[in-house]
Amino acid sequence: IEKEGWSGEVSGRRKDGSPITILITASLVKDEKGEPICMMDSFVDITERKFMEDELRIKDNAIASSLNGIVIGDLEGNITYVNDAFMELWGGDDISEIVGKSAVTFAEDEDKGRSIINVLQNEGNWTGEITGIRRDGIPITVQLSAGMVYNEKKEPICMMCSLVDITKRKEAEEKLQRSHEELEIRVQDRTKELTKANIKLKKEIEDRKIAENTLLKKEKELELKSLNLEEANTALKVLLRQGEKDKTELENKVLQNIKELVLPCIEKLKIYRLDDKQQAYLDILESNLNNIISPFLQKLSSKYMDFTPTEIQVANFVREGKPTKEIAELLNISERGIEFHRNNIRMKLGLKNRKTNLRTYLLSLA
Structure with a gap:
């Protein structure tokens, strides 16, 4: 204090026990001869400013460590800040490659990027899906939530965007949609097959009914013929009995001829x-x-x-x-x-x- 004075922050508590931060500036007051005559101290209550600084620091840390990609830009859409999550999403590690560029250049469809900037400037916010281009040229689909940031006077001071990589989810949704469409086609094809089968079955049932009616008619005809055949059957039985008798006599004669005429010839052949x-x-x-x-x-x-x-x-x-x-x-x-x-x-x-x-x-x- 004697040499240059002193300035610093001191934390304490008020009479009611609430915390307080004071900026103290102390210096010596000297006379015309340069001799110290008293010490003058200045006390400034900076509690609210310190609270705002701490709150801003917390928000800065939250933005920097967020899992979502965070982008801050000026009112024209030129990038002024990105967090680590965005750098990882973009596939780079040098923030200087991004800061100062227009956010539009990172969109696959730059016209859509410009239209989003226009919506933000006129309406203050925009939410939706957009396809961006990574540093290696690979397209990536993100869920974008963008909004204008205002000061206490409700004046816009910058734009802020939050991005979430939904590429895998979109691929899964597209795959699911294709599967659904394929299933619909298969269901339609199967329905056509069942319809054809149903028509064929109805025709078969009708044909069967016709066949059954024809069969009933034939059965009645057969009943009449059966009555006529019974008499003929009786006569045939008599003929069959006679035929069996004749057959037995013929068999016996054949067996006798084999024994007497054929087998002796075989015995002679064995000699040769x-x-x-x-x-x-x-x-x-x-x-x-x-x-x-x-x-x-x-x-x-x-x-x-x-x-x-x-x-x-x-x-x-x-x-x-x-x-x-x-x-x-x-x-x-x-x-x-x-x-x-x-x-x-x-x-x-x-x-x-x-x-x-x-x-x-x-x-x-x-």
């Missing part, structure tokens, strides 16, 4: 030297002739008249225990063909979907 293939066919011939006159084939033929000649041959080989491959070679048929005949034999013998062994069953018929 035959190759393996000729011998195999001779054995098959003899075996089949013996089977013809055997009780097994007589029983099989009489009981199951709907067996084809090939099925009778396959059944005979199965009864003898020959495998499918050997039967196929002997009959010159593929193995799948033999399996087909085996399935037909099982079906005709009533063994379909039963675990009964086919060879065991055939042996039981002998």
Whole structure:
């Protein structure tokens, strides 16, 4: 104080206990000889100013640390300040590349950027989506909330904008919209298919009704024919009994001829030297002739008249225990063909979907 005086801020409390900040300026008062005669102090209450400075500092920190991108510009839209979040959004780290430029230059559509500035100048605020361009040239969609800042006299002093990156959200919305449109198309296509199917079903029902009516008519006609056939059936039974008798006599005569005329010839052939293939066919011939006159084939033929000649041959080989491959070679048929005949034999013998062994069953018929 003796040399230069002193000035500083001092914090304290009022009589009522409320805080107060005072700016104190102290200096020595000297006489004509330069001798100090007293000390003069000046006390200024700066509590409100300090409060405003602290409040402004808090707001500055809030803007600087905000997760949203913050941009402040002059009344013409030229940028004067951006926070770190905006720099990260823009993809740069040198604020000098941005400050002083028009905010319009950062918009993909500069005409839209200028129209937003005009709205702010005339109406004071604007909110909506806009596409900007990052430093690397990649477009980015942001939610923009912009407003004019006014002083105590309601005079505009600057523009302030808050930006949120919604690029991923927009992409997700567009993807969802495409999925919705695709689903709509699929629903429409499915509806058309169901409509066609419904029309077809109605036609089928109508056709079925016509067929049922026709069937009823045919059934009535058959009833009349059935009455006429009963008499004819009686006559046929008499003829069938006679036919069975004639058949039995014919079978016995055929069997007798085989035994007396054919089998002796086979015995004579055995005397000659035959190759393996000729011998195999001779054995098959003899075996089949013996089977013809055997009780097994007589029983099989009489009981199951709907067996084809090939099925009778396959059944005979199965009864003898020959495998499918050997039967196929002997009959010159593929193995799948033999399996087909085996399935037909099982079906005709009533063994379909039963675990009964086919060879065991055939042996039981002998």
